[in-house]
Amino acid sequence: MNITIKDVARELGVSYSSISRALNGKEGVSKATRKKILEAAERMGYQPNDLARGLVNRISKTVGVIIPDINNPFFGEIVAGIIDASNENEYNIFLCVSGWNPALEKEYFNTLLKKRVDGIILKSAGKNEDYDNVKSPLMIIERYSKYHEFDSVEVDNELGGYLAVNHLLDCGYEHLAFILGKEDFFASQRRLKGARKALEDRGMTLNEDMVIEGSFSIEGGRQAAKQLFERGKPIDAVFGMNDLIGMGVLQYCNESDISVPDQVGVIGYDNISYAGLPQIRLTTIHQPKYELGKMLFETLLDEIKNKDNAKPTKKIILNPELKIRKTTRSGMHP
Amino acid sequence: MNITIKDVARELGVSYSSISRALNGKEGVSKATRKKILEAAERMGYQPNDLARGLVNRISKTVGVIIPDINNPFFGEIVAGIIDASNENEYNIFLCVSGWNPALEKEYFNTLLKKRVDGIILKSAGKNEDYDNVKSPLMIIERYSKYHEFDSVEVDNELGGYLAVNHLLDCGYEHLAFILGKEDFFASQRRLKGARKALEDRGMTLNEDMVIEGSFSIEGGRQAAKQLFERGKPIDAVFGMNDLIGMGVLQYCNESDISVPDQVGVIGYDNISYAGLPQIRLTTIHQPKYELGKMLFETLLDEIKNKDNAKPTKKIILNPELKIRKTTRSGMHP
DNA sequence: CTGAAAGCGCTAACAT
C-alpha cells in the first residue's frame, strides 16, 4: 500500500539499514550511495512512517494540548502561540477540548498517553492535584501547587489584579465591586488578592460584600451585574475577572441606562480581541496570551529533552499590562 | 519504562496474545482469565501503545486538520465541530495552522501523511488542485473541482449571496457595493454570483465598478470601504463577503459620520460571534459553522471506513440563513 | 562502508 524502506532497498539492491542511515543523515554511507538513495526515495514518493519511528525511538514528535473552550478567544490565542512554537520545532499538536468537564478532560489525558505524546499542555477544568504524580512531561497552565516541583509559565495574576484596582482608584472610583469567574477559582482569587493589596496600599479595605461569583461569559457577566446593582448599595466601578464578564457588565449598564464610564467604570481582564473593537473599547488587563503559548511549548520541549538528567525546575512569570480604553474615566482625582 | 503487554503476561503467566484478546474484547478467552487480565492491567497501570497498534492495524484513529487561521472565529467554530465529532468517534485531531501560507500548508500536509493520519480536513489557502490526486481520505472545505469526484460538505454560497442582496433590495437600498475577500476567491465569486442573480430577478443589473477586493479582516474592510466611498459615486449599501469586512465597513462609516443603517446599509457574511454583540449587531448571512465541522468529520470518517469498497461520492450542501440585525433598515419598500 | 539481525509493542493467523 504505502512505500516502505524495504521497497526502496529492493529497488536499489542495497540493504535497508543503509537506506535508514541515508535518510536520517547519519554517517556510514558513501556519498555516492547516499545520493542514489535520496533520489530513489524522492522518485518513488517514499514517506517515512512516523508510527514505526516513534515505536523504536520512543519519541513521537507530538504533544497534546487540552483546553476547556476553543471559542473563547483567550484560549484561541494561547493555542495559536503553542502551534506556532511547535511548528518551529517540527512538532505536531493534538488539540483536545474539554468543555470545562473534568471527566472528559481526564479521558482526553489518558488517550494522549496512549498516543504516546512526548508531553502535554493542560488547562485544567478541575483541581489539578489529579496530575501531581504524572511521569510524562506536563505543563499545567496555572498549576497551583504548594511546592514548586514543576516547571511553569504563568502571567502574574496578583499583579494584574493590583493594576486593575489601582487604575480604578486613580480614576476616582470609590465603591468597587468584583465579579469572579467560577470556572477558574484560583486565578480569580489571585487577582482578588492583588486587588485587595491595591486598596490597602491606599489605606482602604475591600468590601467582601461586593465580591460575587459569576461565570466566564457575557451572559454570566450580565447576570452578575444585575444581581449586584439590584441590591441597591452604591457601586461606581466593576472589576470583571475576564473580558467576557466585563462585556456582560457593559451590556447590563446599557440596558439599565447606567452611563459608562461616568456613572460606573468597568474593567475586564485578558484583553481578548473583542475588547479592542471600536464599539467596545473595554479597559482591561492585557495578558500576553500568544507569548504565553509559545513559552509553554518551549518550556515543555525543554522538559522533554531533559527528561532524565534532572535539571532544576524553573518558574517563568510573564507580566500583565494595564490597557486603558474608554470604559473607565480618564481624569485622575476628579 | 512503560508497562507493556508482555509485562502483564509475565506477571500472570499467560501468553501475551491472550492479553491482547482480553484487552480488545475479542473472543477466545475464558471469562475467568479475561477478568484476571483486566484486573492485572488496571492494577499495573497498563496503557496500550497506540503507535504499535497503529503500525499493525494501519489505523491511527487520528485525523489532521489544516486551517488558515485559528483566531478567526469562523474557523474556530468549524474546528469546535470537528473536535466534538472526532471525540464522539474516539478520534484525535492534529490541528495545523497555515497562516494562509500555501507552502506551510503543503509542509503540514506531508507531515500529517508521515504521521499516518487516517484522513485530512483541509481549508486550503491556495488553489486546491494540488490535492487532486491524493490517495488518502481528504475533505477540502470548499473544494472547487470540475467533476464531482470527491465527497464534500459545503454551505451554499450562491444562496447566501442571493439572500444578502435580496434583503438589501427589500430594505430599499439601490446603490449596492461589494467587497470581496482576496483570501478566498472562489467563495467570494460564488456569493457574488448569487448577488447578481438577486439583482437580475428584479430586472436590475450588478454594477461591476462597485465590486472591489479587500482582505478578510476588519482593517481590510475599513480600507476597502474608504476606497469605495472616496470615489464619490453613490453608494447606499455594502455587502462585505465576511463579517470582519462588514465590521470594517461599520468602522469606516462611524469615522466618517455616515449613519448606518439610514444612509448606508451594511451586511456581512458568516455570522461569527462578534457580529451578534449588542454593540455591533451586524446583519449577516449565517453559516452553520459548528454543524459544518461535525459533518466534515463524519463524512471523512465515512470515507475512511469505506476506503476500498467504492461507494458513490456524496455532496452535502448546508443552507445559510439571513440574520437581520440593526445595520440594515427594517422597513420594506420605504 | 555495508549487510544481517534483533527488537520496539502489538495483532492475527496458525497451531495445539
Next chain:
DNA sequence: ATGTTAGCGCTTTCAG
C-alpha cells in the same frame, strides 16, 4: 481456550 510465531516499518547494534 490458550500459546507460538510472524510481521507491521523502522533504527540500531554487531559483524564483515
